[in-house]
Amino acid sequence: MGYIKDFYSKKKRNYRKLNRNLHRDLGNIFFALIIIYSVSGLAINHMNDWNPDFVVEKEEVKFNLPTDKSKINDELIFAKLEEIGEKKNFMLYDFPSESKLKIYLKRGSILYNLDENKGEFEKISRRFVLYHINMMHRNPNIFWTIIADVFAICLILISISGIFMMKGKKGIKGRGKWLISFGFTLPIILLIIL
Numbered sequence: 577m578g579y580i581k582d583f584y585s586k587k588k589r590n591y592r593k594l595n596r597n598l599h600r601d602l603g604n605i606f607f608a609l610i611i612i613y614s615v616s617g618l619a620i621n622h623m624n625d626w627n628p629d630f631v632v633e634k635e636e637v638k639f640n641l642p643t644d645k646s647k648i649n650d651e652l653i654f655a656k657l658e659e660i661g662e663k664k665n666f667m668l669y670d671f672p673s674e675s676k677l678k679i680y681l682k683r684g685s686i687l688y689n690l691d692e693n694k695g696e697f698e699k700i701s702r703r704f705v706l707y708h709i710n711m712m713h714r715n716p717n718i719f720w721t722i723i724a725d726v727f728a729i730c731l732i733l734i735s736i737s738g739i740f741m742m743k744g745k746k747g748i749k750g751r752g753k754w755l756i757s758f759g760f761t762l763p764i765i766l767l768i769i770l
């Protein structure tokens with residue numbers, strides 16, 4: 577009878593060791609992705625407050641363009657863009673209305689009012705690091721989608737293994753069950769309220 581008890585307690589210890597090792601190793605492997613997705617999640621959550629991907633700068637420009645749009649051509653546009661150092665970034669232009677000229681650039685655009693002879697130059701640049709981690713968060717291709725799926729499955733394993741890390745009063749049989757219940761209750765309450 578003592579042999580069965582020893583076997584059972586060794587098996588339980590081996591399970592705990594395996595669980596602890598799995599939790600530790602998955603946590604270490606996915607540490608970078610956890611940070612990336614967390615930072616990106618915070619950035620994307622506040623899209624109403626700021627643009628998490630791009631810095632947008634606006635400045636006024638004056639080109640002294642003719643008010644008659646038929647007199648505006650590629651050469652004139654190139655000459656005016658050269659004055660502000662943007663000739664190499666030119667893509668195309670069009671007229672959204674009779675008195676408005678829109679010049680599209682690689683990193684921005686100029687909306688020019690021909691009647692007022694002034695325009696607004698909107699320069700767009702990628703946010704350092706944030707642009708790239710936000711792109712990862714949005715799964716830009718099938719390869720990254722597979723990585724994100726594996727990561728999501730491993731987050732589930734990390735969470736489940738974490739529940740069984742502690743035993744006794746601090747584990748799932750003690751205060752752990754109350755903390756887990758609270759964790760489930762919070763999103764349910766938010767779903768009901770919202």
